[in-house]
Amino acid sequence: MDYILSLLVFFPAVAAVLGFIVDRDNIKVYAITVAAIEFVISLILWMAYDPTNPGFQFTEYLPLVPAYGINYYLGVDGISLFLVVLSTFITLIGFISLTVEDNLKNMLISLLFLEMTMVGVFVALDAVLFYIFWELSLVPMLYIIGYWGSELRIYAAIKFFLYTFFGSLIMLVGMLFLAYLYYMATGTISFSIPDWHRLVLPFDYQVWLFLAFFLGMAIKVPMFPFHTWLPYAHGQAPTIGSVILAAVLLKMGTYGFVRFSLPIFPDASIALITPIAFLAIIMVIYTAMVAYAQEDMKQVIAYSSISHMGVIILGTFAMNVEGIAGSIFLMISHGIVSGALFMLVGNIYDRRHTKLLSEFGGLAKVMPKYATIFGIMVMASVGLPLTIGFVGEFLSLMGFYKISPSMTFLGGMSIILGAVYMLRLYKTTFFGPLTNEKNRNLPDLDGKELTSLIALTAVVIWLGINPNPVLKPINNSVESMLELMEKKAVTKEARELLHANTVKLEAK
């Protein structure tokens, strides 16, 4: 049990290396088995996790470069736990629904490496370790987009890599400087995140460092105006690529905000709430409009996920338990829903080899099962209550309402505009008469696709009706984080905001 995290991180990597030996025809079985085992391990982690303890659990510590304060330091708390589970889950589902034939072996091996990096990012408690996984995750993705993608794949892949790489290098500078400041403050250099959480910084330093980190995170999220790599990456990537990209990789950015920005630079985060919320609102409204304008199913969903990320950002910067816990929950729900949507688009793409909306119409008659599941996912994505989508959106917006009602109203536009583009997508694809002869006798979902999609649907409904098992651990960790922030906040405004940021009966 003590080494479960290392196991979780390195099991896929080892399996990937061994995978080179496995015979081409059986590689898929192998990969699915590995992913399943990995998923089970993560479930065990969840079971063993003690929700009452808000701190880091299953920590592992091993000096790596003691001279420079870099350690192999793993741990998981309520904030990261479910992102880990999400990563393993989505990977498994992705494998099951995989339809790639060409060069499958390389793809699966790189995907397994990718899984390692994904899990690694969420369990790393040492900044450098975090950075290592963070950057390493680009490489398999680069390969996946660049090799299995469609026409513009290489452009998309390089754009994705360079853009994110650039951002994270700036973040790295920030990390190094932060470590130096820690050295100045304590006399010992350290990159371990919990140490940094305890570090109290003067306001101006906070702002600069916050911006350095912000660049790295914002490009990953991606926040407007750094988002333009995403449509290409999604548009060109193969289904599995988009699924994992949307479901997990984007979450790294938002996770970074929660893990680094808020607790390490509380004052800066609070001082910068307004501009960031402004960006987030642009994301919500502007990208929703762009999504509405798309002619390609996949692009609609790509842009929609930017729009949802906007809500996540709002929730994160609500600076209260409701908002932050909501945003974390929304990360998970968006991961599952967008992943499912991309898979669905992938299914139709496998059948027709096009994603253009104009090609479709009236599919509901031909593929009722497909239409049903797609409908459920659409509803989850527009945040209908009792689906997973609602809880996070509701809480995020509710949390941010405390900060600024007017901005919440603008951010809340997402529930209207989201419905607008999603229903348009659904209507043009499934409703109306069956015009295109090519669609006349498309086969409905087959067993393989159904298994993966039904699993996702089940989660969507289950967590929509009973989100508490997930919310409780998140809630505790977030609460303790907020306490910490309030304790270490240096500016008066910040302390007041954090203090006043809960419900009070204000009698007249």
Added chain:
Amino acid sequence: MEKYLYITLFAPLVGSLFAAMFGMKPKKLFVGIVASLLLFISFISAVILLVHVASTDEVVKAQLFDWITVGSLNIPFGFVADPVSTVMMVTVTLVSMLVHIYSIGYMEHDEGFNRFFSYLSAFVFSMLVLVMSDNFAGLFIGWEGVGLCSWLLIGFWYHKPDLSRDQNPSISPAWAANEAFIMNRIADLGMLIGLFIIYWHIGSLQYDVVFSHVNLFDISIITMMGIFLFIGAMGKSAQFPLHTWLADAMEGPTPVSALIHAATMVTAGVYLVVRSFPIYSQIPEIGLWIATLGAFVAVFAASMALVNTDLKRIIAYSTLSQLGYMFVAAGLGAYWVALFHLMTHAFFKALLFLGAGNVMHAMDDELNIFKMGGLYKVMKWTAAMMIIASLALAGIYPFAGFFSKDKILEVAFDSHHYILWFMLWVGAGMTAFYSFRLIMLVFFGEERYKKYGFHPHEAPWYMLAAMAPLALLAIVAGFFEHSFEEFVTTLLPEYHFHMEGITKVALIGLTTLIALSGIGLAVYKYSKGGFSEKWKENPIYKLLYNQYYIPQLYDKLFAQPYRELSQIAWKELDLRLVDATVDFIAGIIYATGFKSRVVQSGNLSKMLRWMVIGLLILLVLVVLYSPVR
């Protein structure tokens, strides 16, 4: 008693899921029967609850488990059966049960038979969640749930193509469905904000907590709560300016219109206002505003109904205007009256719609009332029941409408809002006129359908049987006024009339007079072949006929600009500006690379020159940039 609570609530869900299992299979009769049976069970237990609550003034509460628990927010799946909700439950389950039975016949030949029942039962479930929940969040669940089901049911015949507005005023079922959903979403945002306000000030969304603390707050805050909650109500109850979807929603199968868009869902807004009376009774000016809007809608919708030729749309508009009446009552603080009218209206309006359904069947889905006429001969029962319903709607003694609707007018007059009263009074006249215009054109006069080659027939007995109870209720419901009043006023505030008998009688007289004259006019005119054609040239007629051009206006004002804007946002901003900038920077760097290659000319003497130049630069710097100590 919780047991009954859960039975009432979950029986429809079971029915829905059961039907869903056969959703993609060909029609199975038993699916419909099972669903109806389950609804019957649910109805029975609802009645039991009603009796229980009525007899022992205790409120039945039940909590399933916690839904969302974060920070200081705790939302349980909690349900309550108090006078208000029990009344709603009974109404909802009763009407739905009848509609279910009716649908077995109505949807007979539709391949979506099983699907239809799963949607319909799902709707009932959501509606019950809406009315039974003991907190605002739960209400919101039901609120969105009914929205979803109405989306599904309006778009039930999704395969129909989009037509232009003049071919089909509500472009297509799918279109209408989306319109309804999105319009409701707009309102829901308002409602969500309302919930946020409540939460951040009171720290809970439980009715009892909220209502017990609400009076602690500064009036402005309560006003905000009231306004935003009412915005939500406007969406569901299709109040102006969010009303256009209701008429278009008539694209759905008629039973749906009967159940969702007449009897139950659209009244959810009224229910919300009634339910949160502790908030609204604190802020009478908002109440007045609501009442005014209601009165306006009452007349506005009725006026559109006057000229419309579409069987179902006429009834839809009348629903709209009746909702207006209810809001007047609710707004003026006569909550129980609003609730009462809600109930009676549910009965006779559902009846009216189901009758319309029979007619449509008879005329194989023809809706233009000018192609009908003289149907009385072939479908006496339907005709009879529709007449009853219309009389009730028009508010003629002793039909249910008389008691509930006249009460509303009395309230308006009694609270000295004479203008409102007058509007409602006019509205009553219009109501009487258009309902009997409809009756006349459909059932009496020359048999125009013959030239269109229709062969109408009476509906099967069980469909009529399903309508019978409603007809009965449309007649007698009014007489329960007093028992109803004292029952619901155990929770709701009473409304004290303080005007002496004579004015009361006078009012009733006036109302009945205008109603009768409306009926008279309709009967007189249309027995004589109706108004002359030149009316159609009249601008007012055009205006009314085109619903005041509001749908077109919305198209021009919102839909098209949004479409164009988003095109610009994508093509111009995102691709041309944001993305281009990124590529531009990269391009610059790359281009610089090409430029810089000249340094590497490969010519040795040039290379040497570079070295010397480098040295010279250094030496120059020695001179120019003298060291700063």
Added chain:
Amino acid sequence: MITLNHYLVLAAILFSISLVGILRRKNLLMLFFATEIALNAVNIALAAFSKFYHDLTGQLFAFFIIAIAASEVAVGLGLLIIWYKRTGNIDLDTLQSMNG
């Protein structure tokens, strides 16, 4: 009376001459000569300094430079000859098969 400065000036002048030669000359041989001049300029300077300081290190350095210059010439001429054998001329502008 000739002072240290005169020597230094001379050295500077020689060095500049060599630089000019390096810049202007297109003939490989001349280039080598130019570099030699540069080194000799340095030698003069060094000799002068060592006289000035009454310290032999400078002259030592000068001797080393002479030796190195000699070996440079050896290597340089070797390369030059090969090049001449292959191409038949020793014009600088012929060596630009590699660029960019």
Added chain:
Amino acid sequence: MEPIRVSLESLNLVTLYPMLIAVAGGLTILIVDLIKENLHKSLYVMLSILFLLLDLGALIGIQINTRGFFDVVLVDGIAFLSQAIIVVASMLFIPLALTSKRFHEFSLPEFFALFLFMVAGFQFMVASDNLIMIFVGLETASLSLYTLIALHNRMKSFEAAIKYFTMGALAAGFYAFGAALLYGLSGSVEIYKIAEVLTDRGFEPIWVVLTAVAFMIAALGFKLSMVPFHTWTPDVYEGASAALAGYMSVVPKMAGFVVAMRLFEFLIHSDLVWVRDILYLGVVVTMTFANIVALVQEDVKRMLAYSSISHAGFVMAAIMIGTTQANVGLFLYWILFLFTNLGAFTMLWISRHKSKIWHDRFDHPYEKFSGLVQIMPMAATIMAIFMLSLAGVPPFSLFWGKLYIMGAALNAGYIVLAIIMALNSAISAYYYLKLIVYMFMRDPVNVDGQTIYFKNASLSLRTIIGISAAFTILATAWISPLIEIITHYVRASGF
């Protein structure tokens, strides 16, 4: 005049042994060749490796901070480190002679003799703070190097040699002039004495001092290929054999860095701001310019040439920063760079093909590598890893170097510099990716790959690749001990 007695103890020849061994090795090889004609190259290779081993042994025998041979030779920490690096690098290089294809330079004993002399030269260069000694060592090394390049025996390599030689001669002139000026200013050629004198005199006359420094910067700038003294680098790398190019990208620069450290150390720490600013400028220009030009190269080797220029610039920053951490970073970075870059160049060397089937000018155009992963996945993966490491993608070796030097920059307050470094790494990622893109995301242009790719491979080359790859991939494990060792030595010599 009475005779001067020199006691051998005072000479302390131990300090001289490493170089002497190398020279002796060179001579031995020549003699062996005299005794018996046309021996196989493997013999020479093994002999050289043996002598280099002895060299290393002798080096380890010396205790730190001892002067010897009339105090001309100084073996302090950095001298020790750099010599070790030089010798090890040479040992890694020599086996590259055992190619499966025949390149005639390797059959000549002179090649190996010259090589060993060169090593000795570099060792002299680093193991002394005496301007004369440095100059001698530098020239010894350079002259042998010119010849080695020329020995590759094709027009390109002659051109390269001549270019290198001519510019080298000019650089030598600069060095000599600078040295003369310093001597003139201080009356001494020992750097530490010069430092003392100048510091006492408060660097007056200031402009003369700066002129001297300017000349020195120019001279060393040539060795370290700093812009604009870098122009020889790409051409020479292109002309030389890939193996030698790899060697050149590492060892001479190492020597250059050490000299630069010795020479500029006291200037940086003096209040003579000029030097620091000029170096700052040079560093930034070098990094950026080289990166930008590298973007547009069509030939992998040339690209690597530019990339190594920019890496050199990156490391020069360490000297400019001048803190202990920075100097440690310098050595750390260079050791990591040694393995990665040697690996990369060896990959080129392996894939070297005598006839120009790919491109009329280049041996290693990008097209050559397209679709490599489908023909030989292992090789492609390794090459990709080298590229990623050069780009500074964690956890591969160079990431740690960058991390450490950027950290040093920040700790010394050079925040802007650190950001510039970051940006440069981002830019450089593009051209490294380009190769990866070709290898992984394109289809092979040539069908019967096996026959064309890696004609040149042989056991020894593979071994070298293996070693470098292992070192690059598992860098994370070495970093900590490496840093400790380096820090110990750098501290010992007070840098």
